[in-house]
Amino acid sequence: MGIKVGMVGVGSFAQCFIPLFKAHPLVDKVVLCDLDAAKLARNAAEHGIAVTCPSLDALLETDVDAVAIITQHWMHAPQAMQALRAGKHVYSAVPAGITVEEIAELVDAVKATGRIYMMGETSYYYPNVIYCREQFERGAFGRVVFAEAEYYHDMDNGLYDVAKWRGGDRWRELAGGPPMYYPTHSISQVVSVTGAHMTHVSCQGVVDQHEDGLYRADVNIWHNTFSNECALFKMSDGSAARINEFRRVGHPGGERMSMWGTKGSFELNAAGVAWVTKQRDEVKRLDGIMDISGVPAPDGGMWTGVSSVHPVARLPRAFVGKPNGHWGSHQFLVDDFVTACVTGIHPPNNVWQAARYTVPGIVAHESAMRGGVLIEVPDFGDAL
Ligand SMILES: NC(=O)c1ccc[n+]([C@@H]2O[C@H](COP(=O)([O-])OP(=O)(O)OC[C@H]3O[C@@H](n4cnc5c(N)ncnc54)[C@H](O)[C@@H]3O)[C@@H](O)[C@H]2O)c1
Structure with missing residues (x-):
């Protein structure tokens, strides 16, 4: 049933x-x-x-x-x-x-x-994050020592419209929130790979100078002046991670991450994707994993909007040909939730993980408001 x-x-x-x-x-x-x-x-x-x-x-x-x-x-x-x-x-x-x-x-x-x-x-289901999770599980990184993740979304890339439909008549009061209050897309790309969580943060905020005035303390309800925030975290496994949340940046935008280990490293930026090791002649180009043009289903039809690394075989057959989005993630998220409700087993992105994706950003903003002072990040533990 x-x-x-x-x-x-x-x-x-x-x-x-x-x-x-x-x-x-x-x-x-x-x-x-x-x-x-x-x-x-x-x-x-x-x-x-x-x-x-x-x-x-x-x-x-x-x-x-x-x-x-x-x-x-x-x-x-x-x-x-x-x-x-x-x-x-x-x-x-x-x-x-x-x-x-x-x-x-x-x-x-x-x-x-x-x-x-x-x-x-x-x-959580971006091709690069799936790839890195698999590399981490098979030990290919060695010990992870550093990661970088970011979510770049300039206001000019559709965010004025988004702010208007979400905020209605009050959109100017609600648009200029602290970027680190929306940190989960970037933080999860690190936390969901290594399983380590953020323990301490120092963050710098970049005071906005745009003439639209959305990031003025007397305009938005958050009294926020930062349109870009850059945080350096200490992780529970002893590594470091740098997270950027930018809303004013000359960049097409999106969520990305790179991760460096003692044995191997993964790099993703606008120039492409690569797995590298200490061997200078062993750069493995991985641009193909970000191709989400779809995968044929064995008994006909296409899994839409997924790449070769997505584990489509676990999805219900009824999703073949159905819409997908955000780098192939939507169908997996819906299936995770429905399966969890039916089985009673917590999904991967449960409340404890959600806290580990969200709370570090909130504390990072607090650090930025205090000039970058180092602050401990509270943790609510592992899933029961
Ligand atoms: N990649 C992602 O994970 C991603 C991408 C886009 C949006 N989002 C998230 O999705 C959410 C929605 O974004 P959106 O652009 O669709 O916003 P939206 O403004 O278009 O839709 C929100 C809707 O919620 C309704 N609503 C608010 N309070 C309600 C209540 N008490 N009862 C019933 N309905 C209520 C509003 O009337 C509105 O229609 C946001 O929180 C955003 O962060 C996530």
């Missing part, structure tokens, strides 16, 4: 996930929920969904087993806790929360309720 899933927030990003929850063989029913009645009706018609709910409160009164929260990013933690306490499993878009206190409370809520919580971290 499958589960019933309520999708909370049917805005832009949810468009990628409604068809996948609907298609998953272990999902019996999908209910759509949004505060915007016109948007809700439009989505119900477009996706062929019969049942809708006008609010999260109303949805939690129904018999859905799980909710997928794809609302604005500053709402996630309170909404996730409300749903957990109502007895529902929770899938949340990133980030898990925007304060250390609410994330601590979220971890406690998962422990107290025994429900499944998963943060839909797309970077």
